[in-house]
Structure formats: C-alpha cells, structure tokens
Amino acid sequence: MRILHTMLRVGNLPKSVEFYTQILGMKLLRQQDYPEGKFTLAFVGYGDEADNTVIELTYNYGVESYDLGKGYGHIALGCEDVYATCAKIRAAGGKIVREPGPMLHGTTILAFVEDPDGYRIELLGVK
Known part of the structure; x- marks a missing residue:
C-alpha cells in the first residue's frame, strides 16, 4: 500500500492550478469535469501518479471558499x-x-x- 493523493477543496480552480504549476513547479497531470455531480477534479504533482503521491484539487461548482478549520496542518x-x-x-x-x-x-x-x-x-x- 502507498499514499496516492491528498485532496484539497478549492474555490477557484484555474487560480489554484496556476499556483501549483507555475509557482510550485508541479505539472497538471489530469483534469476531469463532472457536470452531473457539479464538480471538477484536477490532479497536480511532480511526477506520474503511478509512481508519485499527488494533490487532488476539487472544485465544487458555486463554492468560492472554505473554512479550513483547526484540524488541517500542511x-x-x-x-x-x-x-x-x-x-x-x-x-x-x-x-x-x-x-x-x-x-x-x-x-x-x-x-x-x-x-x-x-x-x-x-x-x-x-x-
């Protein structure tokens, strides 16, 4: 077993993809829109998902921000x-x-x- 990805909910998917790719140097590995479910997933990382742990950015239509809570660290x-x-x-x-x-x-x-x-x-x- 291994860790596959960490999921983060984001309020502006293009802005988040730009941050992780342009500022942190990751690659957009894949992106899939699910209109019936009203969400889009984008996976970013430093290498192929088969060999690397990646980050899943989840955009739920119409949600611009989230309360990060006190449980999230980094x-x-x-x-x-x-x-x-x-x-x-x-x-x-x-x-x-x-x-x-x-x-x-x-x-x-x-x-x-x-x-x-x-x-x-x-x-x-x-x-």
Missing part, C-alpha cells in the same frame, strides 16, 4: 535549498508566510508558503 515539500526556493516563489508572486530559517528548537531549515485558498505548504530542506 502539506510538506522537500527541496534542496529552502532560501533559493522561497526567492523563486516570491518572484513568481507566491506568498511566503514563514520566512526560511531553522525550525524552532532544531536545525532543520524550513519555510511556509500559502496557496490561493489559504492552505499552507511547508518547504523542508532535504539533501
């Missing part, structure tokens, strides 16, 4: 250089909500960015 993405990645994200118009630097009470370098719906994405330095 999605974590590994990158070699958190500082350079944040500079790239900022230059592309992304929102950095925690500047890069060592984690509290540790040495791991991390940062947080926020997508158009307010979901937080942690950037972790990995070798």
Whole structure:
C-alpha cells in the first residue's frame, strides 16, 4: 500500500492550478469535469501518479471558499535549498508566510508558503 493523493477543496480552480504549476513547479497531470455531480477534479504533482503521491484539487461548482478549520496542518515539500526556493516563489508572486530559517528548537531549515485558498505548504530542506 502507498499514499496516492491528498485532496484539497478549492474555490477557484484555474487560480489554484496556476499556483501549483507555475509557482510550485508541479505539472497538471489530469483534469476531469463532472457536470452531473457539479464538480471538477484536477490532479497536480511532480511526477506520474503511478509512481508519485499527488494533490487532488476539487472544485465544487458555486463554492468560492472554505473554512479550513483547526484540524488541517500542511502539506510538506522537500527541496534542496529552502532560501533559493522561497526567492523563486516570491518572484513568481507566491506568498511566503514563514520566512526560511531553522525550525524552532532544531536545525532543520524550513519555510511556509500559502496557496490561493489559504492552505499552507511547508518547504523542508532535504539533501
């Protein structure tokens, strides 16, 4: 068994797809409209779904925003250089909500960015 995807409900699908593809560098892997169910699914990720965990963006017709609640934490993405990645994200118009630097009470370098719906994405330095 393995994790296939994480689903996020989004209020503006084109804006969300643009964020994940243009700002975070993922690829739009597939998108399917379900008019009878009044929703559209878009899957984004860094590689093929057969070998990688991806993010499912779900747009429900007519819903522009969601209360994120207190239970959601974040999605974590590994990158070699958190500082350079944040500079790239900022230059592309992304929102950095925690500047890069060592984690509290540790040495791991991390940062947080926020997508158009307010979901937080942690950037972790990995070798």
